[in-house]
Amino acid sequence: MKHKKRNVWIIISFVLLTSLSIGFVRNDFEIAKNLDIYATLLRQLNENYVDDINVSDLVEGSIKAMLNKMDPYTVFYPESQMEEFKLLTTGHYGGIGATILQEEEYVVVSEPYEGTPAYKSGLQAGDKIVKVNDKDVKNKTVSDVSALLRGQPGTTVKLDIIPYGRKSIISKNIVREEIKFPNVTYSGKVNDDVGYIYLSQFMENASLDVKNAFLALKEEGINSLILDLRGNGGGLLNEAVDLVNLFVDKGELIVSTKGKLPDKNQLYFTRNEPVDTKIPLIVLVDAYSASASEIVSGAIQDLDRGVVVGQRTYGKGLVQNVLPLSYNTKLKVTVSKYYIPSGRCIQKIDYSDKDSSGKSKSKIDSNAVAFKTKNGRTVYDYGGVEPDIVITPETYSTILLAMLEKRIIFNYANEFKLKNNKIPSAKDFVFTNEMYDDFLAYVANQHIEYETFTEKQIKNLEQSVKDDKFSIEVDKEIKELKEAVQKEKNNDLQRYKKEIKELLTLEIVNRYYYQKGRIEASLQIDPEMIKAKELLHNPHEYSVLLKANSKKK
Structure with a gap:
């Protein structure tokens, strides 16, 4: 009987291997066939098409x-x-180290990065780029000019x-350098005992950079930490694993990947001794954390190592590898999906499942499957990581959005810098009511057009009244309603004074103290930061959130 069972398994294995082999052969034949068709078609087009082709x-x-x-992550x-x-x-490139933006027919400097060639050459926000290497760039796009600046x-x-603020043209010869965006954009104490680290990317040495910043903050006496991953x-996946390792024990499973090929099925465990497994930890996230x-x-949440605060994350649970192609070209291709410790895959969009219009389908919350954290808390495989404490994001008023679109906030900050050589430190600068009055005088000379939601609704109402042929009284x-709304x-400008002043504060601080200054100033008014600091100063609430019977807020 055992002999017969063994024969059955041999036959099944043979059938499976044969099927796979036939599948691969058929696939290879289809690839060869279609490549031949493609090459033949291209050759015939090149020889016979009426016009020259590229x-x-x-x-x-x-x-x-x-x-x-x-x-969208598979790219040639x-x-x-x-x-x-x-x-x-x-995170590296050869260039001058400045962001640029389109303003009418020219590209202007938006912000030089501190310490870069752009910064050292004296480029300032608002400087209009007229020529690059004697090439006129009027009516060129941001992409066009960016390509010329890099090298x-x-x-x-x-x-x-x-x-x-000037009318005459000046020339600058700037030597390009290797520009490297820092992983840790800012770190510091936000209270006497609360540390803060803003990690902007996961490039090489990201976990080491966080470790060094964390150790420096511990030397300053912090007893809790806020790790900001917003935006x-x-x-790099391995950097994410090593970062979690700073706060959890060696040997913990952080993420697993599953792909079509066996070698893409991997388990990633923490490999090193942790730095601190006890310090209260809050992770800030938003819709752009991916x-x-x-x-x-997700791992910090699944392992109940800290509290996640903010908005649901982006929902990208796909892993890409870079494959070299011929003639110095490359293919970045999705090879697997990843799963965090509870077993959840947080991928939001299923690109293989499309609706009748060809649009890829997204996960529906009502279909989410429940999983358990290490402590037994219930979490779900939504499209993204759902925070333990959800903070509704603030939305800008219509007038502020209009001013941002017309670069009024941007240009006023430039005007302010022209008139004021220095300001107090980033955390101490206050945009006063007197300054706001000056801003109102500046705005009075600008032409701001915008349509409120109420005005749009009135337009719809007018059309409905016309369609229904109501009386002239209506x-x-x-x-009268339109006049009242106007x-x-x-x-x-007075109704939304608070939010306008906050944005003006950040934009002006940016002119003097650049990216780090803007972050430092924003920490004073940031709703997520305020909530995070409150939570860290309430140990009972913090610990309750990590228990099995806790409920999300």
């Missing part, structure tokens, strides 16, 4: 069209985009600019 553009376009059938990089690829995968470290780029789009940020926040009442609208 073969490279056609091929690159067809590759992009093919990859559009996949997920031609040789011409290697600098962009390098920036995305390492090999050590090479020189000549900029002709009109400094903000952090992710990076990938590696979700591994960290038209009169609508007219009267209220005229008071918007």
Whole structure:
């Protein structure tokens, strides 16, 4: 009987292997067949089409069209985009170190990064770029100008600019350097005993950078920590694992990956001795915290090592590998999905499942499956990590959005810098009511057009009244309503004074103290930070949130 069972298993194994082999052979044949068709078609187009064609553009376009059938993270990089690829995968690039933005027909400097060639050359926010290496860039896009500014470290780029507030052109010769965005953008104490670390990306040495910042804060006497992952789009998976390892014991499973190929099925455990497994920890997240940020926040939540505060994260549970292709091109391709310690996959969109219009479907909360944390708390596989304490994000008023779109806040900050050589420290600067009066005088000379939600609704009402052929009396009442709304609208600059002042404060501080200063100033008014500090100063509430019978807030 045993002999017969063994024979059955041999037959089943043979059938399975044969099926797989046939599948691979069939796949190889389909690839070879379609490549032959594609090459033949391209050759015939090149020889016979009535006009000259650019073969490279056609091929690159067809590759992009093919990859559009996949997920947005599977991307082809031609040789011409290697600098962009390098920036995305390492956080490094060769350039001058400044952000730029479009303002009418020119590109202007938005912000030089502190310590970079742009900063050392004296470039300021608002400077208008007229020429790059004697090439006129009027009516060029941000992408066009950015490509011209980047290049090999050590090479020189000549900029002709009109400094903000001036009319004459000046030239600057700037030597490009290797620009490396820091993983830890800011760290410091936000109270006598609360430390804060803002991690902006998970590139090489991210976990080491957090470790060093954490140890420095411990030397300053902190007894609790806030780790800010808001806006952090992710990076290297191993850095996420090593970061969690700072706060949990060696040997803990942090993430597992599952793919089509056996070698993509991996388990990632903590490998080192932790730095501190006891210090109260809060992780801040938002809708732009993705990938590696979700591994960290999800693992901290699943292991009940800390409290997650903010908004539900982005929901990217896919892992990519970079594969070299011929002629110095590369393919970044999704190879697996990842699962955090409770077993959850937080991927929000299923790119393989599309609706009738061809749009990929997203997870529905009502279909979410329950999982358990280490302490027995219930968590769900929503599309993203759901915080333990959810903070509803603040939304800007319509008038503030209009001023941002017209660069009124941006340009007023530039005007302020022209008139004031210095201001108090970032955390001590206050945008006073007298300063706000000056801002109102500045705004009076600007032309701000915006339509409130109420005005849009009145427009719809007017159309409905017209369609229903109501009497002229109704038209009169609508007219009176519009006048009342306009009267209220005229008071918007006072009604939304608080939020406008807060944004002006951050923008002005940025002119003097750059990215670090802006972060430091924002910590004073940040709702998530305020809640996090309150929680850390309430040990009972903090510990209750991590118990099995706790409820999300």
